[in-house]
Amino acid sequence: MYYALIILSVVMFGGCFALKDVYRRMKGSGIKISLQFSLIGSLAGFVFLMIANGLKFEFTPFTLVIAILASFNGFAFTFCSFKALDRINLSLYSLFSMLGGMVLPFLQGILFYGEKITVAKAVCFLFITFALVLTVEKGEKKQGTVYYVLVFVLNGMSGVLSKIFAESNFPKTSAAGYTNLMSICSVVISGVLLLIISKKQPQSEKFSFAGTLIGAASGITNKIAKKYISIYGEIAVPKIEKAKR
Numbered sequence: 001m002y003y004a005l006i007i008l009s010v011v012m013f014g015g016c017f018a019l020k021d022v023y024r025r026m027k028g029s030g031i032k033i034s035l036q037f038s039l040i041g042s043l044a045g046f047v048f049l050m051i052a053n054g055l056k057f058e059f060t061p062f063t064l065v066i067a068i069l070a071s072f073n074g075f076a077f078t079f080c081s082f083k084a085l086d087r088i089n090l091s092l093y094s095l096f097s098m099l100g101g102m103v104l105p106f107l108q109g110i111l112f113y114g115e116k117i118t119v120a121k122a123v124c125f126l127f128i129t130f131a132l133v134l135t136v137e138k139g140e141k142k143q144g145t146v147y148y149v150l151v152f153v154l155n156g157m158s159g160v161l162s163k164i165f166a167e168s169n170f171p172k173t174s175a176a177g178y179t180n181l182m183s184i185c186s187v188v189i190s191g192v193l194l195l196i197i198s199k200k201q202p203q204s205e206k207f208s209f210a211g212t213l214i215g216a217a218s219g220i221t222n223k224i225a226k227k228y229i230s231i232y233g234e235i236a237v238p239k240i241e242k243a244k245r
Contacts, residue, residue, distance in 0.1 A: 012225035017097065019218035020081055021090050026211050029082035035194040037082075038075050040212055041219025042186035048220045049180050058177030062170035064185070067178060070161045071185040075193075077154040084147040095133065096152045102128065104156025105163055113167060179226055 020037070027033045050057075084093050106125070109115035165178055173181065 009225040012221050016218050016222045017094055019214050021085050023214050024082045024085050029086050032197050034079040035190045037215050038078050038190040040215030042183045044216035045219035045223035046183035049223050053176050058173035060171045060173055063173045063178050063181055066165045067182040067185045070182050071189050073157050080147045080150040084151050096148050097155045100152035100156035101159055105159035108160050
């Protein structure tokens, strides 16, 4: 069941990539657009999670710090994603993004948490890399390499921050509480930055119901996928490790 949740979450993250690309095609790829997308998605995700968790709210100072870092990382990832998708197709973008999300936490576990390199992990890494490479199309634009690299690093940093939160001995909330707090931080940060930029760029933009719906769907889907990952991390992993012993 837990592996099924992981598979489902991966499919959902892929759906988020597609929704992000649709939003970019509709609205553009500037900083202001990235902030709008982050604000809509974070707000919709927060409302959904609060309802799903029975309006339960948790807080600790350590969780707040990690949530703020994750929020800035999330916005930077969104901005770089839009810029990268201006230059490459969705398949190649997914390659950089998903490999970054896998490789950096993989190395973090080995270098800092004493996790062992096993044959199963190596085979899994090779198979996923090969499967993703098969989706790459020829003739992609070569400009904007820095955005591809940043997509790789920033998506990986999301997993790195989650690992730091999970392994820390500081007082902290549950994984669901961390996700809720991260959504709040994202709403506040993107909202404040959007107000500042709007004052400097006063030109108004037409409201798009379709764009808002796409941003909200992306935010909710992303939070559901992360919730399944949290279930796996908090429940399944200890059980699997116990069974191995």
